[in-house]
Amino acid sequence: MQAHQSTVDPSEIAKFEAMAAEWWDPNGKFKPLHMLNPCRLDYITSQIAGEYDRDLTQERPFEGLRILDIGCGGGLLAEPMARLGAEVVGVDAAERNIPVAQAHAIQSGLEIDYRFTTAEDMAAAGEQFDAVLNMEVVEHVADPLAYLTACQQLLKPGGIQVCSTLNRNPKSFVFAIIGAEHVMRWLPKGTHEWSKFITPDELFELLGQSGMTPVDRQGFVFNPLTWGWRLSDRDLSVNYVTASLKPA
């Protein structure tokens, strides 16, 4: 990473740091992600800790675990994982995100291996992880089963995948497309294509076909009164998250 950095133009670095500041501004362009992030992190950390019997009250509970964050963006998940002691690789198919995330990791004093690549290429290269974070990606890919199969190949036997996406029903159309993109302008118009959304049963089916054993599903529920998100085992009607295991 250091070597890579030295080849970059200093004015470029300033630009990336500005973009990183944008990614990491809780009230900026990525505000909806920041609002959801504590809830996502809560779920991810409890699932990984539960799977590997780690005590989250310890200083670096994820020491010794290798974690892949797919669609890492500015590193909003990768950095907390690294802080918990994990060896983190963050990949993004959008090339511009990589130097941005790198710039912020350096500012945070964290060592994270960010790469401009895809899950499929990583799998082809034979990379192996204890946990794969697959958050809000599957609804954007052309072939979900091929993509989830790559994610499965990236896991060591017994490894855990956390996968979140959007449900497909009238409510998710209203909330995720009309609400988030048009009314609240949380997300750019055209961010999501409703027909590519996947129901929890469909996702469990796909995960099963990819060679995983689904073990958990919960909803991320937005509460307009507290203006925050919480986990729910009842309401998976819009945003939801799953955990699945690769058979040992």
Place this chain on the structure above:
Amino acid sequence: MRTQDCDILISGGGIAGLAAAAAFGSAGFSVICVDPTPPVTERDAVGADMRTTAMLQPARVVLQAAGLWQPLLPYASALQVMRIVDAGGAEPQARLTKEFDATDISDEPFGWNFPNYVLRREMRARLTALDTVDFRPGTGTTTLFTRSQSARVGLSDGTRVQAKLVIAADGRNSPMRTAAGIGVSTKRYGQKALAFAVTHTLPHENISTEVHRTGGPFTLVPLPDHDGKPCSAVVWMDDGPLSQTRMGLETHAFEAELNTRSCGLFGPLTLASNRTIWPIISQTADRMSGQRIALIAEAAHVVPPIGAQGLNMSLRDTSTLLDLATASPETLGDATMLETYHKARMGDVKLRVTGIDLLNRASQASNPLLRDARAMGLNALYSLGPVRKTLMQMGLGVGK
């Protein structure tokens, strides 16, 4: 780390846990049952449970389904008559006696009484015979991690178990209930109960007798003869410090107090076992279930030992769960099943805990006026035939 799969992990190898293991194992579910303490199955061993348990009529159905009824039958003492004696006057004398006769409501006895150590012994033998059940005494639970599809329980031997359903039968301080984040509401009475066995000169004729006096009831429950003499199990509830003092008395001094309190019923009583002591509380869990976990028995509800309700409530928990599980084995432990279990049991549990709390506070009363009012109340209630029958049927769990 080794992870073992099963349908049901039962935390707790007391009578409720062992009965649940036998019931689910007999129904074909794969069961692992763990308890940090091995069951004491000998009468005179240190730590032996001197209490007895009355299995009321509906409990028999559960025990039959669990394959336990036949092996237990030789040790059963029928409960034909329940006698309530009020000794609430200034002197400990029987002044009002009422009897419930089982023949008033059916041609069967109210229930059957068993020493707890015999229940444990026979249940353990049944589990050994079932290849669906893996009973691991000496192993405790350390962690609980639940997901929508399964629960994972860490064990003290370093292994872990993945189960579709965890049954918490691990007592009033249930570690699994705590791990699941389910709270309780508790009521303390300042009472402690002593339990022990006595022999006596007059036969008990299968009559269970409660002698009520300030401080709490003194209950004699029929047992099979011991050393050729009629024998009864005694539960003696009183203020905590008094019970604690009696626990430490020498046999001779203890028997003197004992015979004063028994009002001479069945003739002189002779202590015929160790004594055990435990605090009396009422306690109800906030919910009967959580994600992938069901609470049964004292993990869900604790009542004072009155009216033989405790274990019979527990067996009702087990039979409710078992009915739901056998009706739809593929949804064992899922959110719908456990919500149904919670709703099916919570009302009945609250009703019984409240009722027994009232009975206990009435029998604890030291105000002579209250005491006399209670005597009058008991007399009035017991003299009304239909009301008596309804009360008895409620107590038996057949009225619903």
